[in-house]
Amino acid sequence: MDQVTDRWGNRVTLTDERWRHIVEGHPELEEFQEEVLETIRMGRRRQDPIDSQKYKYFYPVSGLPFGLTHIVVVVKLAGKKFVLTAYGIEKKGGR
Numbered sequence: 071m072d073q074v075t076d077r078w079g080n081r082v083t084l085t086d087e088r089w090r091h092i093v094e095g096h097p098e099l100e101e102f103q104e105e106v107l108e109t110i111r112m113g114r115r116r117q118d119p120i121d122s123q124k125y126k127y128f129y130p131v132s133g134l135p136f137g138l139t140h141i142v143v144v145v146k147l148a149g150k151k152f153v154l155t156a157y158g159i160e161k162k163g164g165r
Contacts, residue, residue: 074107076127082110082145084153092156098135099156105131106156109141123148134158 072084084107093100113129127143134141138158145153 072103072107074110076110076115076145077112078115080145080147080151082147082151082153084110088153088155092153095155096157098138098158099141102131102134102141105129105141106143106153109143109156110145110153113141113143115145124154128159128161130161131158 071086073081074084075081084103089103092106099106109127109129109131113127115125115127118124118126123146125145125147127145128140130139131141136158137160140159140161141156142159143153143156145151
């Protein structure tokens with residue numbers, strides 16, 4: 071289990087169970103756990119339009135496979151504040 075603090079002072083937990091969930095669905099992230107945590111620490115975020123306690127954090131990461139350019143981490147900021155999932159995306163232009 072890892073805990074990191076985002077730029078807004080939220081202490082977010084990445085449990086071992088959630089990490090297994092992430093790499094089972096997105097094995098390309100298996101070697102990028104530190105970058106997933108860095109995405110929470112340093113990334114920009116957007117609030118989910120339906121669930122006001124859910125946020126997506128975005129952060130550019132070099133070296134991702136398959137032309138992916140950014141990691142997205144979905145976090146629930148209610149109660150215990152924990153990672154739901156993470157995945158890579160290809161984002162063209164800008165940050």
